[in-house]
Amino acid sequence: MDSERYLLTEDNKALRDIAAHTPYDALMIMVNHKRYGGGGIYNFYCSFCADTQFCEYIFIHEFGHSFSGLADEYYTSSVAYNEFYPKGIEPSETNITALLDPEKLKWKDLVDKDVALPTPWEKAAYDEMDYAWQERRRKMNDQIAELKKKGAPPAEIKKAEQAYARKDREHSQKVDEFLKKSRYWGKVGVYEGAGYSSQGLYRPMVDCIMFSKGSKPFCKVCEVAIRKVIQHYLE
Numbered sequence: 001m002d003s004e005r006y007l008l009t010e011d012n013k014a015l016r017d018i019a020a021h022t023p024y025d026a027l028m029i030m031v032n033h034k035r036y037g038g039g040g041i042y043n044f045y046c047s048f049c050a051d052t053q054f055c056e057y058i059f060i061h062e063f064g065h066s067f068s069g070l071a072d073e074y075y076t077s078s079v080a081y082n083e084f085y086p087k088g089i090e091p092s093e094t095n096i097t098a099l100l101d102p103e104k105l106k107w108k109d110l111v112d113k114d115v116a117l118p119t120p121w122e123k124a125a126y127d128e129m130d131y132a133w134q135e136r137r138r139k140m141n142d143q144i145a146e147l148k149k150k151g152a153p154p155a156e157i158k159k160a161e162q163a164y165a166r167k168d169r170e171h172s173q174k175v176d177e178f179l180k181k182s183r184y185w186g187k188v189g190v191y192e193g194a195g196y197s198s199q200g201l202y203r204p205m206v207d208c209i210m211f212s213k214g215s216k217p218f219c220k221v222c223e224v225a226i227r228k229v230i231q232h233y234l235e
């Protein structure tokens with residue numbers, strides 16, 4: 001599920017009536033809108049806006065939630081639910097952990113050799129870079145909302161939206177480059193920062209499409225979880 005991107009209907013009956021016109025296993029709703037957004041709930045459905053530069057990413061990310069019950073691995077963007085995962089309780093999702101007992105780590109069989117648990121990564125530098133962008137992003141979005149509210153000329157609004165889209169893309173590229181330089185890039189370990197929490201929750205790899213935006217694969221742990229659901233439908 002995704003916070004500010006939340007885009008889900010509560011009218012399940014109407015939705016299922018429409019979907020029932022054809023046999024289906026998984027339900028995905030493409031929304032013809034340019035607003036950045038989407039949402040996904042396990043075993044339910046996912047939705048995503050089609051008219052944004054990140055539409056492919058949003059679709060695959062939300063599919064991860066709705067098809068395989070994956071958790072969000074990100075933690076820097078502000079979300080509506082603080083303390084979504086109560087402290088001291090292991091989250092039920094397969095791709096994040098509170099690491100209460102490293103011996104019982106749920107993806108232990110996938111952890112690379114010579115990787116420490118928890119796995120050190122360049123978190124302080126990442127946090128500095130990403131929290132600064134989140135702040136900037138919030139301001140730019142507020143400005144766009146303000147322009148719309150006061151009825152600014154469409155050309156001015158469009159210009160502000162384009163400037164935001166460009167910055168958003170540039171930041172994503174910067175994050176990708178940063179993470180790829182990580183000492184443990186490509187290694188499965190236990191990296192602190194996941195599930196909307198900077199501390200106390202961990203993800204399996206430095207990067208994953210459940211962690212950051214852009215054109216990238218699922219981490220190995222997420223991949224295994226997706227394979228299991230596909231297998232379930234096949235059997």
Ligand SMILES: [Zn+2]
Pocket residue numbers: 073095204208209210211218219220221222
């Ligand atoms: Zn993952």
